[in-house]
Structures are given as C-alpha cells and as structure tokens.
Amino acid sequence: MVEARSHLGEARTQSRWTAAPVLLLALTLAYLGVIIVLPLGALVVRAMSLGFGNLLTAMRNANAVHALQVSLSLAAIAVAVNCVVGVAGALVLVRHRFVGRRALDAIVELPLAISPVAIGLTFLLLFGRGGWLAPGLASLGVKLPFAFPGMVLATLFVTLPYTLREVVYVLREIGTTEEEVAATLGASPIQTFVRVTLPNVRHALGYGVLLTAARALGEFGAVLVIGGDITESTQTATTYIYAAIEERNAAGAYGMALVLAATSVGLLIGIDWLGHRRRGAA
Amino acid sequence: MSVRAQNLTKRFPAAQTPAVADVSFCAPPGAITSLLGPSGSGKSTILRLIAGLDDPDSGSVHFSDDDVTAVPARERGVGFVFQNYALFRHMTVAKNIAFGLDVRRTPRREVRQRVDELLALVQLEGLAERYPDQLSGGQRQRIALARALAIRPKILLLDEPFGALDARVRVELREGLRRIHEQTHVTTLLVTHDQDEALELSEHVVVMRDGRVVQSGTPQEIYDRPAIPFVAEFVGRANLLSGQVRNGRASLSPTLSVEAPRSARDGAEVNAFVRPHEVKLRKACDDDDSVSLARVERLVHIGARVKVALTLADGGPMTVELSRAEVDALACVEGDRVAVDLRDAKLFVADYSI
Numbered sequence: 295m296v297e298a299r300s301h302l303g304e305a306r307t308q309s310r311w312t313a314a315p316v317l318l319l320a321l322t323l324a325y326l327g328v329i330i331v332l333p334l335g336a337l338v339v340r341a342m343s344l345g346f347g348n349l350l351t352a353m354r355n356a357n358a359v360h361a362l363q364v365s366l367s368l369a370a371i372a373v374a375v376n377c378v379v380g381v382a383g384a385l386v387l388v389r390h391r392f393v394g395r396r397a398l399d400a401i402v403e404l405p406l407a408i409s410p411v412a413i414g415l416t417f418l419l420l421f422g423r424g425g426w427l428a429p430g431l432a433s434l435g436v437k438l439p440f441a442f443p444g445m446v447l448a449t450l451f452v453t454l455p456y457t458l459r460e461v462v463y464v465l466r467e468i469g470t471t472e473e474e475v476a477a478t479l480g481a482s483p484i485q486t487f488v489r490v491t492l493p494n495v496r497h498a499l500g501y502g503v504l505l506t507a508a509r510a511l512g513e514f515g516a517v518l519v520i521g522g523d524i525t526e527s528t529q530t531a532t533t534y535i536y537a538a539i540e541e542r543n544a545a546g547a548y549g550m551a552l553v554l555a556a557t558s559v560g561l562l563i564g565i566d567w568l569g570h571r572r573r574g575a576a
Numbered sequence: 577m578s579v580r581a582q583n584l585t586k587r588f589p590a591a592q593t594p595a596v597a598d599v600s601f602c603a604p605p606g607a608i609t610s611l612l613g614p615s616g617s618g619k620s621t622i623l624r625l626i627a628g629l630d631d632p633d634s635g636s637v638h639f640s641d642d643d644v645t646a647v648p649a650r651e652r653g654v655g656f657v658f659q660n661y662a663l664f665r666h667m668t669v670a671k672n673i674a675f676g677l678d679v680r681r682t683p684r685r686e687v688r689q690r691v692d693e694l695l696a697l698v699q700l701e702g703l704a705e706r707y708p709d710q711l712s713g714g715q716r717q718r719i720a721l722a723r724a725l726a727i728r729p730k731i732l733l734l735d736e737p738f739g740a741l742d743a744r745v746r747v748e749l750r751e752g753l754r755r756i757h758e759q760t761h762v763t764t765l766l767v768t769h770d771q772d773e774a775l776e777l778s779e780h781v782v783v784m785r786d787g788r789v790v791q792s793g794t795p796q797e798i799y800d801r802p803a804i805p806f807v808a809e810f811v812g813r814a815n816l817l818s819g820q821v822r823n824g825r826a827s828l829s830p831t832l833s834v835e836a837p838r839s840a841r842d843g844a845e846v847n848a849f850v851r852p853h854e855v856k857l858r859k860a861c862d863d864d865d866s867v868s869l870a871r872v873e874r875l876v877h878i879g880a881r882v883k884v885a886l887t888l889a890d891g892g893p894m895t896v897e898l899s900r901a902e903v904d905a906l907a908c909v910e911g912d913r914v915a916v917d918l919r920d921a922k923l924f925v926a927d928y929s930i
Contacts, residue, residue: 468665471658471660472665474629474649474656474658474662475656475658475662476664476679477628477629477648477649477650478628478629478649478652478655478724479675479676479723479724479726480650480651480653480676480679481650481675481679489679490664493666493667494665
C-alpha cells in the first residue's frame with residue numbers, strides 16, 4: 295500500500311513538470327532570447343568579426359572620440375543636475391501641499407510619454423530663428439540650437455522623471471516620522487536633512503542616477519534634432535552610429551555600438567544591485 | 577516640571593469636527609499622567625501639540641510657568657516615543673540613542689558613556705551595534721525610549737508605546753517603564769486606549785472622548801466615581817441598568833431601588849451602572865420573586881475567574897464576574913435560574929432624561 299501511494303505521489307510530481315508552467319517558461323525565455331539576447335549577441339559577434347584591431351582604429355578616430363565625449367558630458371551633466379532637482383523636487387512634491395500639486399505630479403511624467411524627436415523639435419521652435427525665446431537668448435549671448443547648450447536642455451528634459459520619481463516614491467513610503475523624531479531630539483532642519491532624510495533616500499537616488507545615465511547615453515531623437523548632428527561639434531555617440539551606418543563605416547558603427555553596449559551593461563549591473571536595496575528597508 | 581494644556585483646539589482641514597476641542601488639563605510634575613480614550617478621541621493630537629509637532633488653532637501649552645506655544649519642537653526639550661518607534665533605520669542602535677547628543681555636538685567620550693548608561697537602563701546592553709531591523713518589537717520600543725531619554729528631557733511623551741506588541745511583552749514593558757520612571761522621575765504623558773495600562777501606570781488620568789476631556793483625576797477616582805456613563809463603561813466594565821423614578825426612588829430591576837436624584841420627576845428614566853465583580857449571585861429559592869431572578873446564559877472560565885452572562889427578568893443582559901470558588905459553590909449550569917443580589921454593589925446613578 296505504501297509503495298503504491300508513493301508511486302502515485304511521484305506520478306503527480308512528474309505531471310507538474312509537463313504542465314502549462316513549463317510551456318510558459320519556455321515561451322518567455324524564447325521571447326527574451328529573440329528580443330534581447332540574439333541582437334546583442336549578433337552585435338558582439340559581428341563586431342568581433344571585423345577584427346579587434348579595426349575596431350580600435352575606428353574608435354581612435356577624432357570624430358568618434360569627440361562624439362563619445364559629448365555623450366559622456368551630457369550624461370554627467372544630467373546626473374549632476376538631477377541629483378539636486380530629483381531630491382529637492384521630490385521634497386517639494388511630497389512634503390508640501392499646494393494648489394496644482396496633482397497637476398505637477400502628472401507633468402513630471404510627461405517626458406516619458408513624448409517622443410524625443412518631438413521634444414527636440416519643440417526646443418528648436420522655442421530657441422531657433424524666430425522662436426519665442428530667441429530674443430531673450432540673444433541678449434544673454436547664449437547659442438542654443440545646433441550647439442551643446444541645446445543638447446543639454448534636451449537631455450535634461452528627457453531625464454527629468456527618473457531620479458524624481460524614485461525619490462518621491464521612497465519619501466512617500468517612509469513618511470515624516472523619522473524627521474519628526476529628529477526635530478524633537480533637537481536637530482535643526484539642515485541637520486535633519488543631512489543625517490536623516492538623505493541617508494534614507496540614498497539608494498533610491500543611486501538607482502535613479504543610474505537610470506538617468508543610461509537614458510542620457512541612449513538619447514537619440516532629441517539631441518539629433520536640436521543638435522543637428524554636426525561632426526566634431528554636436529554629434530553624440532548615438533548619432534555617430536547613425537551617421538556611420540549611412541556612410542557604410544562598419545567598423546565605426548559597430549565599434550561605437552559595442553562601447554555603448556558595454557557601458558549599458560555596466561550600468562545595468564549597478565541598477566540591478568542597487569534596485570534590490572532602493573525601496574527603503576524598514 | 578508640570579505640563580499644562582489650556583483651551584487647546586485643533587481642527588484639521590476637510591474635517592467635520594475638530595480633532596481637539598477646548599481641552600484643558602494639568603499633568604503634575606514628576607508623575608505619569610495618562611491620556612485615556614478610544615481611537616479618534618484626540619489624544620495623539622494633544623500629544624503632538626504638546627511636543628510642538630503641530631500648532632493649535634487656539635489655546636496654549638505651558639511647561640511649569642512658561643508658555644511654550646510659540647516655541648518650535650526642537651527647542652522644547654521633550655522626549656517623544658512614537659507608536660511605531662520610528663528608529664532611524666540606517667543607523668545602529670548606539671547611533672540612534674546618541675542622535676540627540678550628536679546634533680548638540682557632545683564630545684565623543686560623553687556620548688559613549690551616556691549610550692552605555694541608557695542601554696543598561698533599558699536592559700539591552702550588547703545590542704549597541706545592531707540595526708533596527710535586527711531587533712524585535714519590544715527591543716525597538718526600549719531603544720526608542722532610551723533615545724528619547726538620552727537628551728535628559730524635561731517631559732517625556734509616549735504615544736501608545738505598547739500598542740503594536742503582544743500581551744506578554746506589553747506587560748513586561750509596562751513594568752520596565754514604571755521602573756525607569758522611578759529612577760528618572762521625568763514628568764511623563766502617556767497616550768493609551770488600554771484602560772488597564774492607564775490604571776496601572778499612572779498617578780493621574782485624563783479621560784477623553786471626541787476631542788474633549790470628560791473627566792480627570794486619580795485612577796481610583798475615575799474608577800470609583802465616573803462622572804458620565806461613558807467613563808463608567810470605558811474604565812472598568814459596567815452593566816447598564818435602567819429604571820423609572822417612582823415616589824422619589826428609582827426602581828431598577830431586580831429588587832433594588834435607590835434614592836432618585838432630586839431633580840428627577842416621577843416617571844423619569846434613570847440609568848445606573850453596576851460593576852460586574854460587585855454583584856452577588858445565589859441559588860434561586862422558592863420565595864424569590866420573579867423580579868430578582870435571572871437566567872444563566874453562558875459561563876466563561878478565564879483563568880481563575882469566571883464571567884457569567886445572565887438575562888434579567890426584564891430581558892436585559894448582565895455580566896457578573898465571580899471567582900472560581902464562588903461559581904463552584906453556586907453549582908449552576910447554563911439555563912439555570914439564579915437570584916441576583918445587588919446589595920453590596922456600588923451603583924452610579926447616571927444620566928437621566930426628563
């Protein structure tokens with residue numbers, strides 16, 4: 295009897311392994327494989343097939359180096375500015391009541407929904423010849439369209455939500471109790487901010503920073519339109535790849551793509567690691 | 577240092593009624609005073625007003641002779657223990673306790689000494705380097721208390737400090753708090769909805785309901801002489817009896833009438849409260865009139881005591897608490913009739929409507 299029962303038990307366990315969940319798993323893996331693994335794998339293989347030396351030479355090209363510098367500068371500026379804006383903006387959004395707060399909450403998410411090309415175009419219309427803000431800019435002596443400042447603006451626009459949303463979420467989750475305790479213990483507002491608030495949001499902030507960097511490096515449409523893709527001036531790593539494809543410069547295109555992919559993977563690892571710790575452990 | 581609340585009123589936006597309405601009371605120096613009341617009675621709001629975490633719409637807060645209503649929270653020198661402890665999650669236990677001293681730039685050696693002192697006071701030596709998420713609820717609460725006491729506050733405020741803990745831990749912490757208070761003698765204000773806690777811990781009790789003070793006094797005064805029916809029922813259990821005034825006396829079932837309040841007219845309704853443990857039961861005899869008899873509905877044994885649920889002659893319920901010995905002597909089961917004896921009971925003749 296006992297043997298029969300265990301035999302039955304085994305059969306039931308076995309049947310679990312042939313049911314729908316396995317099929318679902320297989321489908322998911324296949325989908326991820328086709329969408330993500332295959333293209334990345336093809337990129338690496340194809341790039342390597344051109345010869346590592348060729349890739350290196352292509353990357354040493356002055357244009358390529360400059361394009362990479364522009365991308366990295368834009369990412370660095372986006373990170374620096376959003377660290378401040380992300381935290382300050384989040385504090386305002388979460389800790390203060392004011393008319394129009396709900397609207398502001400929604401507006402902050404806009405950059406996620408608008409097409410980057412449209413964003414670039416809007417900036418061009420605002421600051422380009424005959425634009426609404428063109429006279430103001432001229433008086434300040436700043437050249438925005440088809441120049442670095444314009445690309446900075448566009449990058450800041452598209453990266454706005456990332457740090458802000460992460461910090462807002464954490465601030466909402468943990469509430470104000472710790473800050474109130476700090477006040478009763480005699481801490482000034484600045485002491486409370488530095489000793490209590492900042493440490494509590496640091497993981498969320500770090501996560502947001504990595505997302506910001508990844509987004510900034512990957513930006514194409516907005517910086518293309520507002521920047522004009524002028525070689526050794528307003529060309530970014532991404533627009534460089536696009537230009538290289540048009541010019542049939544395989545080594546250039548694949549080389550730069552590989553560099554960006556490697557940077558993204560590095561950021562991804564960081565994102566994954568920080569992601570586990572970002573939502574404020576109790 | 578005494579704490580005095582004077583006509584405090586606080587209304588939150590979009591609320592129908594004020595959270596706190598014209599509340600005044602005085603917490604004597606060096607004593608533990610409880611703010612006792614059901615949820616929503618405004619007691620936590622009062623505590624926050626006293627701490628300076630919220631501002632009152634009107635009224636004032638006084639520490640001894642000083643009006644501190646305009647003083648910001650961080651200058652009031654109060655220690656506050658929140659219901660959910662609110663330990664700084666990214667700091668060690670030692671850093672948590674030291675926080676108040678660190679922001680005052682106290683020298684490191686002094687800080688370390690004080691932290692050790694307090695860990696000993698709350699009996700948690702050896703946990704200095706742990707993080708809050710590695711502690712149990714009871715331990716976190718004690719650390720929160722140590723942290724509040726580190727700055728040697730003039731006043732200690734506790735907002736339902738034992739609410740989220742299981743019964744045994746709660747009792748232990750209660751005793752711990754009593755012991756610490758005997759050592760430190762800090763004027764303490766304790767917010768609780770648990771009347772056992774209030775009666776056991778405090779020297780002074782302020783009972784609140786719906787944002788108002790309904791009675792204040794010593795625990796014995798509150799228990800023996802409740803001012804209104806709500807207090808009689810909230811503090812200690814009570815049976816509600818009603819009857820009518822006849823010939824200057826209020827007759828309540830069963831077999832008991834009391835002198836009616838002078839202003840009550842004949843025919844007026846009277847409500848009275850009887851404490852469950854002051855009612856006596858005895859076996860029904862043949863000559864008991866039906867009015868004093870009651871039917872036993874249920875016997876619930878709780879440790880050494882027994883709760884007897886009865887239905888009176890007029891159909892109303894009554895709960896009586898007896899010792900196990902008394903129940904055994906009674907030898908009754910569910911469905912039996914027993915005679916209810918209220919002669920030794922203390923009745924509070926409460927509100928009456930005309």
